[in-house]
Amino acid sequence: MATAVLPQPVQNLINELARLPGIGPKSAARxxxxxxxxxSNQALELADALRDLKERTRFCSVCFNITENDPCQICDDxxxxxxxxxxxxxxxxxxxxxxxxxxxGRYHILHGAISPVEGIGPEDLKxxxxxxxxQNGSFRELILATNPTxxxxxxxxxxxxxxxxxxxxxxGLARGLSVGGDLEYTDEITLGRALDGRSDL
Amino acid sequence: MATAVLPQPVQNLINELARLPGIGPKSAARxxxxxxxxxSNQALELADALRDLKERTRFCSVCFNITENDPCQICDDxxxxxxxxxxxxxxxxxxxxxxxxxxxGRYHILHGAISPVEGIGPEDLKxxxxxxxxQNGSFRELILATNPTxxxxxxxxxxxxxxxxxxxxxxGLARGLSVGGDLEYTDEITLGRALDGRSDL
Numbered sequence: 001m002a003t004a005v006l007p008q009p010v011q012n013l014i015n016e017l018a019r020l021p022g023i024g025p026k027s028a029a030r031x032x033x034x035x036x037x038x039x040s041n042q043a044l045e046l047a048d049a050l051r052d053l054k055e056r057t058r059f060c061s062v063c064f065n066i067t068e069n070d071p072c073q074i075c076d077d078x079x080x081x082x083x084x085x086x087x088x089x090x091x092x093x094x095x096x097x098x099x100x101x102x103x104x105g106r107y108h109i110l111h112g113a114i115s116p117v118e119g120i121g122p123e124d125l126k127x128x129x130x131x132x133x134x135q136n137g138s139f140r141e142l143i144l145a146t147n148p149t150x151x152x153x154x155x156x157x158x159x160x161x162x163x164x165x166x167x168x169x170x171x172g173l174a175r176g177l178s179v180g181g182d183l184e185y186t187d188e189i190t191l192g193r194a195l196d197g198r199s200d201l
Numbered sequence: 202m203a204t205a206v207l208p209q210p211v212q213n214l215i216n217e218l219a220r221l222p223g224i225g226p227k228s229a230a231r232x233x234x235x236x237x238x239x240x241s242n243q244a245l246e247l248a249d250a251l252r253d254l255k256e257r258t259r260f261c262s263v264c265f266n267i268t269e270n271d272p273c274q275i276c277d278d279x280x281x282x283x284x285x286x287x288x289x290x291x292x293x294x295x296x297x298x299x300x301x302x303x304x305x306g307r308y309h310i311l312h313g314a315i316s317p318v319e320g321i322g323p324e325d326l327k328x329x330x331x332x333x334x335x336q337n338g339s340f341r342e343l344i345l346a347t348n349p350t351x352x353x354x355x356x357x358x359x360x361x362x363x364x365x366x367x368x369x370x371x372x373g374l375a376r377g378l379s380v381g382g383d384l385e386y387t388d389e390i391t392l393g394r395a396l397d398g399r400s401d402l
Contacts, residue, residue: 005296006267006292006296007257007258007267007268007269008257008269009250009253009254009256009257009258009269010254010258010267012250012253012254013247013250013251013253013254015250016243016246016247016250017247019243020232020235020236020247021231021232021235022228022231022232023232027223029293030222030223031221031222031223031224032254033291033292033293034221034222035221035251035254036254036258036267037312037313041255042217042220043251043252043254043255044251044252044255045217046214046217046218046221046248046251047247047248047249047251047252048248049210049213049214049216049217050214050236050244050245050247050248050251051244051245051248052210052213052214053210053211053213053214053233053236053237053244054242054244054245055210056208056209056210057208057210057211057237066207066208066211066237067208068208068209068210090234091207091234092230092234095206095207111238
């Protein structure tokens, strides 16, 4: 007697989806059967989007932002401050800063943070490219805007150490209360940093 | 000053992924950037798997299982009991029954369960096809193996009502304790059903 197994294309897709971070075998199976049952062309549209992602985007050769054109629109924009460089971990961090409309300089995307636990060292990030850019550029200030996490803070400290001596001001983002947040529910470390950084009203 | 936005292919993929059930905009963005950074060809392999899913699989015209060949290997297997029909909600339910190696008959896949809340009625499922199969076949027993949920039980009751009078035995799977489970943590409804269905040792 033949025992039923999943057809190869179904099993393949489950395996492929299960390789994605945060998607286990059960979610992968659920997604696959959703796409199988789906009457529209969602699976094919997703396939096209995936293909486009690889074929139509690249890293900006200056800042390592993700872009369709090299250099990217920010590096190519003469109206931005040429002497201000903000270092972030991910392209999404850059977008968050852009949304704030409070920054008008250049960016450098590290594509991660130093994390000995995950085996990520400076050589896995765009650190050499940053050093080269700082040494060959005319930046007056470097804003280290890594995440306020253990990995982000370590990365900022590391960068500060190797970039010191380049005659450039090195700054970090202020820590403090979230606007619209609640003092009662603010963690003690953030509250401590907010007190340290208090200013005259 | 130009404000940075995500390149169109990146935003497209985030949108496509966010349309999948259980994946929100944040997970979609995380997955997209994972695939962008990924050095291997995972995005392209996933695209191929999605394309194959649509192009190389179909529903079996007899039981509505997912298959590469029509009829599927189970409907095509003469060694299986021709007079026994097991009705399940999903292809994965059928695979679970196959793994038990305790069933040797045919299947019928409904592709869902009746759910007024989600607006799913019998006309959205393979119910007409089941009625046709039962009336034109020579089945001696119909096992309604829908899920032990409100929707599954309602679907079984509905099927029992419209298929009664076809001179066919209609059965359901036993409810009771999970093998290897713990009596202390078994919910009271299951425990009640296990008591009702007790048998001599």
